[in-house]
Amino acid sequence: MNYSASKPRVVVAMSGGVDSSVAAALLVDQGYDVVGMMLRLWSEPGKQAANRCCTPESMALARKVAARLGIPFYAIDVKKPFYDVVVTQFIQGYASGITPNPCLYCNRSIRFGVLLQQALSIGASYLATGHYARVVQGENGKFKLLRGKDPLKDQAYVLSALNQNQLAQAMFPVGEYQKTKIRELATQYDLPVANRMDSQDLCFLAGEDYRDFLIRNAPEIFREGEIVNLQGESLGKHQGLVNYTIGQRKGLGVSSSQPLYVLEKDIQTNRLVVGERSSLGRSSFAVAQVNWIRGEAPTGPITASIKIRYQAREVAGTIHPFADHQARIELDTVLRDITPGQVAVFYQDEEVLGGGIICN
Amino acid sequence: MKSGNLIYLDYAATAPVDARVQAKMLPFFGLDFGNPSSVHQFGQAAEAALEDARERIAGWLNCTPEEILFTSCGSESDNLAIRGLAFAQLRSAQANHLLISPVEHHAVSRTAEQLARNYDFELEYLPVDRFGRVSPDEVRRRLRPETALVSVIFANNEIGTINPISEIGEVCREAGVYFHTDAVQAGAHLSLDTRELNVDLMSLGAHKFYGPKGVGALFVRKGTAIIPQQTGGSQEYGLRAGTQNVPLIVGMAEALEIAQHERAQAVEKLTELRNQLVKGVLATIPGAALTGHPEFRLSNHASFVFSGVDGNALLMALDLAGFACSSGSACKTGNPEPSEVLLALGLEPDLATSSLRVTLGRWTEQEHILSFLQTLPEIIHRQRQNAVVIQ
Numbered sequence: 001m002n003y004s005a006s007k008p009r010v011v012v013a014m015s016g017g018v019d020s021s022v023a024a025a026l027l028v029d030q031g032y033d034v035v036g037m038m039l040r041l042w043s044e045p046g047k048q049a050a051n052r053c054c055t056p057e058s059m060a061l062a063r064k065v066a067a068r069l070g071i072p073f074y075a076i077d078v079k080k081p082f083y084d085v086v087v088t089q090f091i092q093g094y095a096s097g098i099t100p101n102p103c104l105y106c107n108r109s110i111r112f113g114v115l116l117q118q119a120l121s122i123g124a125s126y127l128a129t130g131h132y133a134r135v136v137q138g139e140n141g142k143f144k145l146l147r148g149k150d151p152l153k154d155q156a157y158v159l160s161a162l163n164q165n166q167l168a169q170a171m172f173p174v175g176e177y178q179k180t181k182i183r184e185l186a187t188q189y190d191l192p193v194a195n196r197m198d199s200q201d202l203c204f205l206a207g208e209d210y211r212d213f214l215i216r217n218a219p220e221i222f223r224e225g226e227i228v229n230l231q232g233e234s235l236g237k238h239q240g241l242v243n244y245t246i247g248q249r250k251g252l253g254v255s256s257s258q259p260l261y262v263l264e265k266d267i268q269t270n271r272l273v274v275g276e277r278s279s280l281g282r283s284s285f286a287v288a289q290v291n292w293i294r295g296e297a298p299t300g301p302i303t304a305s306i307k308i309r310y311q312a313r314e315v316a317g318t319i320h321p322f323a324d325h326q327a328r329i330e331l332d333t334v335l336r337d338i339t340p341g342q343v344a345v346f347y348q349d350e351e352v353l354g355g356g357i358i359c360n
Numbered sequence: 361m362k363s364g365n366l367i368y369l370d371y372a373a374t375a376p377v378d379a380r381v382q383a384k385m386l387p388f389f390g391l392d393f394g395n396p397s398s399v400h401q402f403g404q405a406a407e408a409a410l411e412d413a414r415e416r417i418a419g420w421l422n423c424t425p426e427e428i429l430f431t432s433c434g435s436e437s438d439n440l441a442i443r444g445l446a447f448a449q450l451r452s453a454q455a456n457h458l459l460i461s462p463v464e465h466h467a468v469s470r471t472a473e474q475l476a477r478n479y480d481f482e483l484e485y486l487p488v489d490r491f492g493r494v495s496p497d498e499v500r501r502r503l504r505p506e507t508a509l510v511s512v513i514f515a516n517n518e519i520g521t522i523n524p525i526s527e528i529g530e531v532c533r534e535a536g537v538y539f540h541t542d543a544v545q546a547g548a549h550l551s552l553d554t555r556e557l558n559v560d561l562m563s564l565g566a567h568k569f570y571g572p573k574g575v576g577a578l579f580v581r582k583g584t585a586i587i588p589q590q591t592g593g594s595q596e597y598g599l600r601a602g603t604q605n606v607p608l609i610v611g612m613a614e615a616l617e618i619a620q621h622e623r624a625q626a627v628e629k630l631t632e633l634r635n636q637l638v639k640g641v642l643a644t645i646p647g648a649a650l651t652g653h654p655e656f657r658l659s660n661h662a663s664f665v666f667s668g669v670d671g672n673a674l675l676m677a678l679d680l681a682g683f684a685c686s687s688g689s690a691c692k693t694g695n696p697e698p699s700e701v702l703l704a705l706g707l708e709p710d711l712a713t714s715s716l717r718v719t720l721g722r723w724t725e726q727e728h729i730l731s732f733l734q735t736l737p738e739i740i741h742r743q744r745q746n747a748v749v750i751q
Contacts, residue, residue: 009680035680074676077696081748114748121670121746122677 009033010126010171011119013111014073016061018186018193019130023173025189027128028069035124036066036073039115041106042083044217047206064192078114085109087204087217094214094242095221097267097360098341101310102202104355108161116169128171131155132179133352135167142294143167145352148175157310160345160355164295214242225270227254230263230279238272241265247280247337261336267360281334283317287344287356290325294353297321304346304353306331308338319346327356365682367728371568371660371721372517372545373686377611378570378722384614385572388607396604397595406606413613420620421562421579422553429578429596430609434544434565437578438467440600441540441561442511444586446475449508449538452585457507458483459499461523462704463492463516465542467563469700472511486512491653492519492705496527503535514543514562515550518701518717519652520661522550529558538584544568544576548619548721549627549658560584564616566608570722571615575608630659630720633729637718638662640733645740651702651715660720665707669714669743672696677739678716683732686717 010032012024027034038059059075066073086102086109093100116127132148133156143164148154162170174182186193205213215222222240229235236254238244244252248262252274261280264273290297298321305314306329317331329344338358345355377385388409394402396410414425421428431437442458449455458472462485476483484502486494494512503510510532515522525541532539540561543552547569554562562579566572580586580599592601619626641648647667666674671687678685687699698712718732 035676072676072679074672074679077672080696117746117748118670118673118676121673121743121748122680123742 007032008125009035009123010128011035011037011115011122011124012071012128013115013130014038014062014065015130016058016065016193017130018191019132019174019182021062021065021130021191021193022182022185022189023128023130024065024069024071025185025191026173027171028071032126034069034071035119035122036062036069036071037115037118038062038073038075039082039110040075040077040079041110041203042079042087043204043206044213061193068189068191076115076118078110081114082106082110082204085113090202091214091218091221093341094210095218097241097265099245099339100341101343103158103310104161104343107158108166112162112166112170116166120169126169126171128173130174131159131172132175133159133172134175135170135172137168145293146175146350147347147352148172150178153179156352157307157343157345157355160293160343160352161291162293163291164293167293211243223270225272227252227272227274229260230273230275235260235274241267241270241272244272245337246339265340277336281336282338283331283334285329285338285344286359287327287329288325288359290321290327290354290356292321292354297325297327302348302353304348307345307347308335308358309342312337314347325356366679366684367682367731368684369718369720369724369728369732370684370686371724372520372658372717372719374567374573375570375721376723377567377572378615378618380618381571381611381615385607385611388610392606394606396606397593409610410604410606413609416613417577417616420552420616422555423579424582426597427554427579427582429580429600430604430612431576431578431600432574432605433576434542434563434568435465435467435576437544437563437565437576438465438540438542439471440578440586440589441563441580442468442471442509443475443589444599445509445538445540445561445584446472446479446481447587448585450479450481451587453506453508455506455508456481457504458509458511459486459502459507460484460511461486461488461494461513463488463494463519463521463701464511464513465517465544468511468513468540468542481508488704490705491656492516492521492651492701493653493656494523494528496524496531499528500531500535503532503537507535507537509538509540511540511542514541514546514557515658515661516652516701517545518699518715519663519705520545520657520719521652522546522656522658525557525559529560532560533558545658545661547616548623549630549660551623552620554579554581561586566612566615569615569619571612572608575605575612577612626722627659630724633720633724633726634660634662636726637720637729637733640729641736644733644737648740651705651707658719660724662718662720664716664718665702665711665714666716666740666743667711667714668747669740670696670748671713671715674714674716674739674743677743678736681735681739683735686719687715 014020014036086106090102119127132153134146136144147156226234227236227238244262258276260274263275301320306317307314315333320328340358340360343355346353394406396407414428418425472483475481529539538560541559542563544565560581565576588599590601651663698709702712
């Protein structure tokens with residue numbers, strides 16, 4: 001137990017993985033009074049063992065890391081808030097025809113919500129995670145969210161919903177390093193972390209396709225409807241809009257002389273609109289629930305580099321901020337997979353300015 | 361007990377092995393290592409130690425040595441008692457009614473639930489008052505010709521409430537129904553005289569009274585048929601197969617002897633410290649309430665609820681401040697489900713998840729209590745200020 005620590009207490013959100021384990025080790029080295037915590041998230045009944053983030057194995061691993069570092073470690077059960085916030089929004093999102101990104105809600109409301117609150121309640125000043133991102137305080141006192149130094153691992157995208165208060169209490173120790181260096185450090189610190197594959201899958205899908213999850217948990221949202229072309233002519237039937245994503249070509253089940261793509265999911269009429277490749281793609285879209293990390297929207301249009309989903313390449317564009325956390329985005333390029341419900345994140349050089357949810 | 365800067369206030373979870381007990385055990389790991397079942401002199405020496413331990417324990421339980429079975433822990437004793445007796449009763453008397461309290465340790469309640477779920481037993485729960493106490497009259501009212509067994513915990517682990525075991529035992533005896541009590545928490549604090557208690561079966565675990573972990577005992581009154589749950593060799597009168605763990609059994613006997621011998625002074629000292637603790641907490645912390653019975657409770661046991669506080673977070677904060685406590689049904693997975701025992705007292709679920717158990721023991725000193733009382737109000741205050749709000 002590190003009572004000699006002269007620096008403030010920091011809670012590290014541990015997962016048993018290499019990034020959060022090294023994050024904890026780095027903070028111990030830097031002299032912080034480090035406390036490990038691991039979230040127990042919600043899993044479908046019977047599928048707990050396959051949940052990526054919090055299997056009993058990863059819990060045991062995280063405990064081992066904590067024991068190796070000589071820091072206290074506690075498990076925090078957040079099944080209920082996780083279900084209420086993250087899983088519910090996931091299901092409701094698909095029910096309303098969009099493709100939600102639950103990781104952002106989780107980071108905003110669970111990690112930097114419930115867990116941060118727990119950290120403060122035990123006298124910690126900061127919550128650290130193993131994200132590849134950086135946070136710095138600007139001259140005006142405002143906190144900036146920066147990309148992780150490793151461009152291939154940068155995870156600032158999933159933190160784009162955080163506010164000033166959350167960033168003021170956030171630490172991302174691995175964001176200063178390349179992933180290869182983090183692996184080296186894990187070996188140097190002799191941390192018993194498994195060589196797990198990085199995964200972008202949602203933890204509570206337990207490795208399955210999201211449709212399998214939805215069919216069990218929200219069967220009512222699979223409603224048969226019509227597949228139509230841009231002229232409104234019926235081309236066949238679909239088994240539920242939730243089965244399709246914008247830009248999808250395969251598996252439409254309609255025959256045509258030209259390859260057809262999903263252009264739009266019309267939730268009002270439950271119709272799937274398909275068309276030729278040339279009809280696909282937009283360069284302009286609206287975003288809502290925009291989070292400006294500095295705490296206020298720019299006073300006029302700004303140019304930025306924009307990502308329309310976590311794994312998308314960035315494209316240049318202009319953001320026109322409106323009232324009520326809304327904005328219109330004009331891209332310099334036409335993109336084929338602008339998907340309502342996904343989060344568009346705005347960058348200027350190293351800094352994440354914020355992001356908003358893509359509207360229909 | 362202090363370890364570094366930590367003060368241990370969780371004696372109901374487990375306790376250190378007394379140095380006198382450690383000394384007694386040591387020879388039986390090395391020099392006197394024999395198997396009590398062996399013919400040769402190594403075996404004979406081990407058997408002598410085993411039977412000596414059995415006799416000493418029987419002495420404190422006021423029973424014969426043949427009525428003591430050694431097991432691996434209190435939970436195993438509970439399992440053997442409930443399952444062994446239930447199956448024997450079903451076979452001999454077609455009795456399938458199990459009557460237990462709602463404040464049993466899981467070793468009893470989960471076993472009874474499994475019997476009800478998989479083997480056609482009918483499980484009935486006794487009512488308890490708001491202190492978690494079972495009334496003998498309520499037991500009498502619920503006994504039936506087909507009642508296979510009654511099980512009521514002697515002293516509850518979460519709330520410390522002591523049940524009127526002797527009176528309940530009398531009711532059962534009049535009706536000819538077998539009566540088991542889980543006395544695991546009672547070992548260092550209460551008399552274990554099985555005749556006075558009117559029990560037919562009684563479970564004990566050594567590590568609650570400064571003996572080693574991994575050893576327990578089950579008292580089974582002569583003439584009480586149980587079906588063994590672990591079969592194999594004929595050890596323990598054919599009721600519990602497996603080579604006896606002689607060093608731990610020797611340690612258990614020594615520990616029980618010391619604990620019972622020193623019981624009166626220990627109870628006096630612990631009661632005084634405990635009362636000081638309870639008084640201090642209730643006086644300095646708004647929204648605090650004692651759970652369990654104010655008088656009929658274990659001398660070392662204090663348990664509370666604090667409105668608007670998350671019990672798990674409270675434990676972490678106390679741990680980091682240097683105090684090792686429990687929420688009563690603490691488990692390391694941080695399960696936020698309210699305790700069944702606290703719900704059985706009629707507490708609202710929110711309040712039931714705000715529990716704290718502070719249990720004292722042989723090495724608790726007044727300065728520990730004073731230091732705890734000095735720290736707790738500030739911790740509770742900080743918890744309430746940072747209550748989790750989902751956004």
